[in-house]
Amino acid sequence: MPTPTLEDVARHAGVSTATVSRAINTPDRVQEQTRLRVEAAIKTLSYTPNFGGQALASRRTNTVGAVIPTMDNAIFGQALQVLEESLAREGVTLLVATSQYNREREEAQVRALVGRGVDGLILIGAERPPAIYDMLDQRELPYVILWVSSGEGRHVTIGFDNDAAARMVVQRVYDAGHRKIAMIVGVNAGNDRAMKRAEGARKMCAELGLPALRIVESSYTLEAGEYAAQQILSNGERPTAIICGNDVLAAGAIFAARKLGLDVPRDLSIVGFDDIDLARVTLPPLTTVRVPHRRMGRTAARHILDWIRSDQRPDSVVYDAEWVERQSLAPPAM
Amino acid sequence: MPTPTLEDVARHAGVSTATVSRAINTPDRVQEQTRLRVEAAIKTLSYTPNFGGQALASRRTNTVGAVIPTMDNAIFGQALQVLEESLAREGVTLLVATSQYNREREEAQVRALVGRGVDGLILIGAERPPAIYDMLDQRELPYVILWVSSGEGRHVTIGFDNDAAARMVVQRVYDAGHRKIAMIVGVNAGNDRAMKRAEGARKMCAELGLPALRIVESSYTLEAGEYAAQQILSNGERPTAIICGNDVLAAGAIFAARKLGLDVPRDLSIVGFDDIDLARVTLPPLTTVRVPHRRMGRTAARHILDWIRSDQRPDSVVYDAEWVERQSLAPPAM
Numbered sequence: 001m002p003t004p005t006l007e008d009v010a011r012h013a014g015v016s017t018a019t020v021s022r023a024i025n026t027p028d029r030v031q032e033q034t035r036l037r038v039e040a041a042i043k044t045l046s047y048t049p050n051f052g053g054q055a056l057a058s059r060r061t062n063t064v065g066a067v068i069p070t071m072d073n074a075i076f077g078q079a080l081q082v083l084e085e086s087l088a089r090e091g092v093t094l095l096v097a098t099s100q101y102n103r104e105r106e107e108a109q110v111r112a113l114v115g116r117g118v119d120g121l122i123l124i125g126a127e128r129p130p131a132i133y134d135m136l137d138q139r140e141l142p143y144v145i146l147w148v149s150s151g152e153g154r155h156v157t158i159g160f161d162n163d164a165a166a167r168m169v170v171q172r173v174y175d176a177g178h179r180k181i182a183m184i185v186g187v188n189a190g191n192d193r194a195m196k197r198a199e200g201a202r203k204m205c206a207e208l209g210l211p212a213l214r215i216v217e218s219s220y221t222l223e224a225g226e227y228a229a230q231q232i233l234s235n236g237e238r239p240t241a242i243i244c245g246n247d248v249l250a251a252g253a254i255f256a257a258r259k260l261g262l263d264v265p266r267d268l269s270i271v272g273f274d275d276i277d278l279a280r281v282t283l284p285p286l287t288t289v290r291v292p293h294r295r296m297g298r299t300a301a302r303h304i305l306d307w308i309r310s311d312q313r314p315d316s317v318v319y320d321a322e323w324v325e326r327q328s329l330a331p332p333a334m
Numbered sequence: 335m336p337t338p339t340l341e342d343v344a345r346h347a348g349v350s351t352a353t354v355s356r357a358i359n360t361p362d363r364v365q366e367q368t369r370l371r372v373e374a375a376i377k378t379l380s381y382t383p384n385f386g387g388q389a390l391a392s393r394r395t396n397t398v399g400a401v402i403p404t405m406d407n408a409i410f411g412q413a414l415q416v417l418e419e420s421l422a423r424e425g426v427t428l429l430v431a432t433s434q435y436n437r438e439r440e441e442a443q444v445r446a447l448v449g450r451g452v453d454g455l456i457l458i459g460a461e462r463p464p465a466i467y468d469m470l471d472q473r474e475l476p477y478v479i480l481w482v483s484s485g486e487g488r489h490v491t492i493g494f495d496n497d498a499a500a501r502m503v504v505q506r507v508y509d510a511g512h513r514k515i516a517m518i519v520g521v522n523a524g525n526d527r528a529m530k531r532a533e534g535a536r537k538m539c540a541e542l543g544l545p546a547l548r549i550v551e552s553s554y555t556l557e558a559g560e561y562a563a564q565q566i567l568s569n570g571e572r573p574t575a576i577i578c579g580n581d582v583l584a585a586g587a588i589f590a591a592r593k594l595g596l597d598v599p600r601d602l603s604i605v606g607f608d609d610i611d612l613a614r615v616t617l618p619p620l621t622t623v624r625v626p627h628r629r630m631g632r633t634a635a636r637h638i639l640d641w642i643r644s645d646q647r648p649d650s651v652v653y654d655a656e657w658v659e660r661q662s663l664a665p666p667a668m
Contacts, residue, residue, distance in 0.1 A: 046469040048449035063446055065429075071411030081406050084432055088439055093446040095399075095429040098418050105422055112397055112427040115382035116450040135380040222611050251615045277556050281585045283617035 004045040013041035025060060064304055065113030066096045066122035067106055069191070073220060073248065074276040075293050076124070079146070082297030083122065090305055092119075101190050107132055114141060120304040122146060126155055127192040142307035146296045147193050149318045156307075157316045158299045162193045165289050165321035166200030169243050169271055172323060174208050177331040178241040178269060181205065182214040184228045184253065185245035197245055197273070214239070218249060225252020226259075233260055233268070240269060240332035247272035247279040250286050250328070265330035275324050284327035292319035338379040347375035359394055361425070398638055399447030400430045400456035401440055403525070407554060407582065408610040410458070413480070413627035417456065420635030426453075435524050441466055448475060454638040456480060460489055461526040476641035480630045481527050483652045490641075491650045492633045496527050499623050499655035500534030503577050503605055506657060508542050511665040512575040512603060515539065516548040518562045518587065519579035531579055531607070548573070552583060559586020560593075567594055567602070574603060574666035581606035581613040584620050584662070599664035609658050618661035626653035 010017040015034060023030045023038035030038075041047070064087055068076045084094045095113065099106035110132050113121060121136065121143040133154070136143050149161040173181055183201050186194035198215055205213040214236070218228040228249070229242060233256060244250035250272035254264055262268045264284055272279050272288035279286040296319065303314040344351040349368060357364045357372035364372075375381070398421055402410045418428045429447065433440035444466050447455060455470065455477040467488070470477050483495040507515055517535050520528035532549055539547040548570070552562040562583070563576060567590060578584035584606035588598055596602045598618055606613050606622035613620040630653065637648040 043465065046465075046472050048445050048469075061446075061450070063450065070415065071405055071430075072408060072415050073411075074406060074408060077405030077407075077411055081404065081432065081434070085434065088434075088442075093431060093443055095431055095447070095450070096405075097427060097429055098415065100415070100419065100422075108422075109427055111382050112395075113429070116395070116397065116429070131377060131380075135382075138380050222614065248611065251611070254615075277582065277585070278612055278615055280556065281588075281612055281616050 004047040006047075008045055009038065009041045009047050012045060013037045060119050060308070061117045062091055063093045063095055063116070063118050064120045064122065064308075065110075065116070065118035066094060067109050067113070068096060068098055068124050069101045070220070071098050073246070073274075074278070075246070075274045075291060078276075079293035079297040082294045083301050086298050086301030087305070090301075092305065101187070103128060103190050111135070114139065119308045120144070122300055122304060125192045126150070126152075126157065127190070142304055142313075144300050144304050144307075144314075146300055147291075148196070149316075155316075156303065156314055157318075158296050158303060159317075160292055160296075160319045160321045162196035162321075163200035163203075165273075166197040166243075167204040168321070168323060169273070169289060170201050170204035170208070170213075173241050173243060173269065173271060173329065174210070176241075176269065176329055178239075179210060180237060180239040180332075181210065181241050181243060182216070182232045182239040183243045183245070184216050184218050184225060184232070184249045186220050186249075187217050194245055201243060218245075220246060220248055222248055222252045222255070225249035226255045227252075229253035229256035230260070233257070233262070241271070241329070242268065243271050245273055247274045247276050247286055247288055250288070251278055251282050254282055254284075254328070265328050266333060269329045269332070271329055279324075279326070282328075287326045287329040288324050290322040290324050292321065295319050338381040340381075342379055343372065343375045343381050346379060347371045359396075394453050394642070395451045396425055397427045397429055397450070397452050398454045398456065398642075399444075399450070399452035400428060401443045401447070402430060402432055402458050403435045404554070405432050407580070407608075408612070409580070409608045409625060409627050412610070413631040416628045416631030417635050420632050421639070424635075424639055426639065435521070437462060437524050445469070448473065453642045454478070456634055456638060459526045460484070460486075460491065461524070476638055476647075478634050478638050478641075478648075480634055481625075482530070483650075489650075490637065490648055491652075492630050492637060493651075494626055494630075494653045494655045496530035496655075497534035497537075499607075500531040500577075501538040502655070502657060503607070503623060504535050504538040504542070504547075507575045507577060507603065507605060507663065508544070510575075510603065510663055512573075513544060514571060514573040514666075515544065515575045515577060516550070516566045516573040517577045517579070518550050518552050518559060518566070518583045520554050520583075521551050528579055535577060552579075554580060554582055556582055556586045556589070559583035560589045561586075563587035563590035564593070567591070567596070575605070575663070576602065577605050579607055581608045581610050581620055581622055584622070585612055585616050588616055588618075588662070599662050600667060603663045603666070605663055613658075613660070616662075621660045621663040622658050624656040624658050626655065629653050 010020045097109035145157045148159045185198045188195040216228045218224045272286040275288045275290035279288045344354045431443035479491045482493045519532045522529040550562045552558045606620040609622045609624035613622045
């Protein structure tokens with residue numbers, strides 16, 4: 001059975017191909033009855049618009065692509081959930097690829113999505129090979145970058161200031177009385193958010209007159225977080241507080257403390273980042289930083305659609321990351 | 335600047351368009367040097383193959399689509415992570431859409447992915463409108479269904495027996511001495527996995543001569559799980575064990591127990607399902623069922639690629655779900 005064409009749909013619905021095009025691309029410009037007839041024909045024939053062809057009046061595919069680093073952390077999942085919901089309400093389908101923090105793979109995925117004809121793109125973090133941005137610019141493809149606050153004028157960003165958030169954490173830990181602080185962060189290479197958090201914390205420690213911050217890079221798994229904390233707690237002078245680059249690392253650090261017989265927060269304070277479900281489930285529940293993930297998702301949907309529809313580049317947006325006090329941070333024991 | 339064509343790439347690389355096609359679609363059939371020249375031309379021109387066109391020898395796009403219910407549960411995220419890795423090693427890009435357990439949206443997403451020209455599809459669960467299967471069959475598009483064990487001969491499934499897994503849980507809870515058991519399951523509508531788990535548990539209780547199992551349906555969030563458990567524990571005869579449809583619900587149930595001053599597992603046993611990170615982080619750590627999510631992801635990649643490349647429909651695969659004993663199940667207090 002040959003693939004049904006736009007012409008087949010038009011014949012079946014008894015309308016012109018131009019009308020089918022309009023019914024698909026600008027349904028509000030077509031009479032209700034006509035639209036329903038076209039929709040019925042599309043269903044009957046199992047027709048899927050082939051947007052690669054020249055047949056349609058509009059080149060829009062009503063799909064938006066997103067490339068995220070991983071699905072293995074609820075923080076991206078929840079942000080994309082909101083993004084997906086918001087786009088779906090406007091009849092736009094979100095297609096997601098995950099790069100596993102691998103730049104070459106991200107590049108291949110962006111090319112694949114562009115090749116599939118997406119109308120716009122959502123990316124996480126601003127640091128990537130210039131070739132990707134060159135391609136997007138050449139094609140004049142709208143794209144929006146989440147999770148960071150500085151596109152340096154070149155990009156539209158919807159995010160928060162990772163550097164400032166990390167500074168806030170150090171300040172709060174300092175205010176609680178800690179002077180011996182260590183940090184576990186995500187692998188910095190290819191992750192500008194992790195890098196900015198490490199940088200912000202390092203500089204804040206210096207400004208507060210603290211000794212150089214001991215920073216351990218770790219992949220974002222429970223086991224890796226546990227291992228990193230165990231290294232920190234077993235070698236050199238033991239810190240009274242460990243700041244973690246995300247909640248998963250912090251949960252791993254709680255495991256490490258427990259195995260060493262340390263009570264959190266009496267013997268050791270631990271602070272997370274993100275505020276995913278996990279942060280409320282650990283014992284003690286994690287003091288952490290709430291990333292504005294749902295707001296980023298919602299605004300990203302609005303901005304990318306506006307840009308696609310109006311051809312007007314939207315402004316960047318910066319949200320605050322919020323301090324969430326639970327029970328894993330306390331003054332150090334005397 | 336006009337969109338670069340296959341011809342532009344061929345001219346730039348100094349080869350024929352057929353060679354460019356081959357370099358893209360069957361790179362192992364092209365000399366290394368030629369392939370590198372074509373790749374360089376593709377990068378320089380920012381060319382993305384337009385697979386909707388007639389230009390290419392092969393119609394393959396080297397993309398596979400997946401529609402999953404949600405990214406807001408690590409279990410799907412981790413399965414897709416493995417799927418993505420396995421496909422990427424073969425040069426195939428995975429594009430994912432999330433239906434939020436909404437059937438109409440799933441249908442739109444399947445159509446969008448098919449319209450974008452994916453070579454194959456991965457779906458979760460077998461229950462969906464026949465129109466979707468009809469479309470896939472008409473197009474002879476390879477698709478593989480995960481998370482269930484019975485495609486009733488019609489579908490290729492790679493999964494586990496949800497009914498048998500739920501029976502196993504009831505048997506274990508019964509063996510621990512419990513006779514008053516309640517269950518919190520995911521919303522059954524549009525979720526054949528949740529439905530099968532509820533059914534299996536219900537039937538097993540009957541076979542063991544227990545009173546009719548009290549089952550509460552709940553959406554899959556911590557708060558909803560907490561609320562459902564609170565209802566179960568505050569109304570009617572209090573059970574000594576609550577079986578949960580996933581780990582997130584179980585973590586919520588632990589919260590509810592704690593708020594009522596109940597010790598888990600001394601006063602109340604709680605069992606999860608999935609074995610995500612969360613299950614190890616709760617206090618007490620969850621006794622749960624390990625879903626073979628990574629194996630499903632890996633096998634799905636192999637099967638869908640085999641099917642796409644060989645045109646031979648692969649066999650279905652059934653894995654075991656594994657009982658994981660931690661500390662949230664104990665004999666009931668006397």
